[in-house]
Amino acid sequence: MAGSREPAASRTSTAGVLLAPADVARVVDRMAHQLIEKAGDALADLVLIGIPTRGAPLARRLAARVAAFSGTAVDVGTVDITLYRDDLRLRGVRALEDTLLPAQGIDGRLVVLVDDVLFSGRSVRAALDALRDLGRPRAVQLAVLVDRGHRELPIRADYVGKNVPTSRAQTVRVHLAETDGTDEVLVTEGEGR
Ligand SMILES: O=P(O)(O)OC[C@H]1O[C@H](OP(=O)(O)OP(=O)(O)O)[C@H](O)[C@@H]1O
Numbered sequence: 001m002a003g004s005r006e007p008a009a010s011r012t013s014t015a016g017v018l019l020a021p022a023d024v025a026r027v028v029d030r031m032a033h034q035l036i037e038k039a040g041d042a043l044a045d046l047v048l049i050g051i052p053t054r055g056a057p058l059a060r061r062l063a064a065r066v067a068a069f070s071g072t073a074v075d076v077g078t079v080d081i082t083l084y085r086d087d088l089r090l091r092g093v094r095a096l097e098d099t100l101l102p103a104q105g106i107d108g109r110l111v112v113l114v115d116d117v118l119f120s121g122r123s124v125r126a127a128l129d130a131l132r133d134l135g136r137p138r139a140v141q142l143a144v145l146v147d148r149g150h151r152e153l154p155i156r157a158d159y160v161g162k163n164v165p166t167s168r169a170q171t172v173r174v175h176l177a178e179t180d181g182t183d184e185v186l187v188t189e190g191e192g193r
């Protein structure tokens with residue numbers, strides 16, 4: 001019917017477990033294959049830089065899977081975005097995280113920023129600002145396990161594990177074995193991030 005719309009309920013996810021451990025493993029493997037395919041001959045130049053907290057173990061996992069599938073070792077690192085956030089004053093004091101770069105650095109290389117959730121895009125913007133102080137990559141791309149929409153900046157991911165339609169009132173929680181004891185992605189109601 002002209003002008004008809006999907007009911008609102010079908011445009012958001014139902015609260016609960018969105019990805020179980022096996023799903024997370026499958027999604028990470030798919031992203032690793034996509035990284036290999038898109039990097040092509042530049043695979044040896046690839047550096048996966050995780051955004052703490054959970055982007056860091058995610059980057060290490062992706063690197064391990066890329067190496068397992070391609071036979072090419074991939075450099076990993078982490079970038080602390082704490083002091084680059086535009087909501088520093090709103091969020092209060094947070095401990096600084098590690099910024100760890102591979103020995104070769106990032107100049108002239110293909111850097112893929114890795115995070116667990118992409119929401120407003122402000123964490124990624126902060127990571128881009130932090131990278132600017134660390135070197136000059138040939139190109140920077142973005143890989144996220146979950147894109148939940150609601151961008152507030154012109155930022156999009158090059159690799160998305162799962163697109164999850166959400167309402168603003170919902171929260172997406174990613175748990176990883178390294179930080180939380182298990183792998184899962186949850187959608188919860190009403191935490192209002
Ligand atoms: O696109 P955005 O609106 O910036 O939201 C996404 C960010 O939010 C979460 O981090 P959070 O700041 O909650 O810290 P954490 O990683 O330490 O949990 C998540 O890990 C992303 O980094």
Ligand SMILES: O=c1cc[nH]c(=O)[nH]1
Nearest residue numbers: 117119170171172193
């Ligand atoms: O739902 C959200 C929003 C921002 N960051 C998260 O980790 N989850």
